[in-house]
Amino acid sequence: MARQSLFLVALVVPDYDAAIAFYCGRLGFTLVEDNGLADDRRWVVIRPPGGDGASLLLARAADDEQARAIGNQAGGRVGFFLGTDDFARDHAAFLAKGVVFEEEPRREVYGTVAVFRDPFGNRWDLIEHVAP
Numbered sequence: 001m002a003r004q005s006l007f008l009v010a011l012v013v014p015d016y017d018a019a020i021a022f023y024c025g026r027l028g029f030t031l032v033e034d035n036g037l038a039d040d041r042r043w044v045v046i047r048p049p050g051g052d053g054a055s056l057l058l059a060r061a062a063d064d065e066q067a068r069a070i071g072n073q074a075g076g077r078v079g080f081f082l083g084t085d086d087f088a089r090d091h092a093a094f095l096a097k098g099v100v101f102e103e104e105p106r107r108e109v110y111g112t113v114a115v116f117r118d119p120f121g122n123r124w125d126l127i128e129h130v131a132p
Contacts, residue, residue: 008045010057011080012069013120016042019058022119026097027082029056048082071121078115078123087112087128094126101126 013019016034023029023046032045032055041062047055061067073079084090091105091114102123105114111129118124 006054008057009054009080010059011122012059012061012066012073014061014067014070016044016058016060018119020044020046023056023058026099027094053083071118073122076123078125080122080124082124082126084126084128087114087126090126 011019020031020034024031028049029046030049030051032047033043034045035043037043041060042058044058045055046058059066061070087105091101094116095101099116102115102117105112111127113125113127116124116126
């Protein structure tokens with residue numbers, strides 16, 4: 001039987017270093033790779049601490065069309081879901097580091113969740129998922 005997995009998701013950002021500063025500095029992600037490519041581009045891969053799922057490929061916008069997608073890659077919906085094993089711990093840590101949440105934490109049938117935005121406008125769920 002074939003084995004496949006989703007291992008990278010591209011996130012269009014205006015600047016590599018600003019994105020690394022937010023995701024690694026404020027959210028505690030790990031910088032997995034940061035390698036130079038042709039034309040001043042970089043291959044920048046980050047992942048949440050302890051993460052065993054997909055990583056993010058930070059992709060600097062290369063033209064006006066891509067720049068218009070920054071912060072709206074999911075059409076205004078929450079497009080990224082950051083799972084945690086301790087919602088209260090991570091919510092408090094993110095608030096302490098200046099992460100802005102759009103709402104107070106709430107309990108849903110699938111877990112505890114609150115929406116925040118990255119500095120580029122992307123909406124994220126911080127979620128402690130409960131097993132069905």
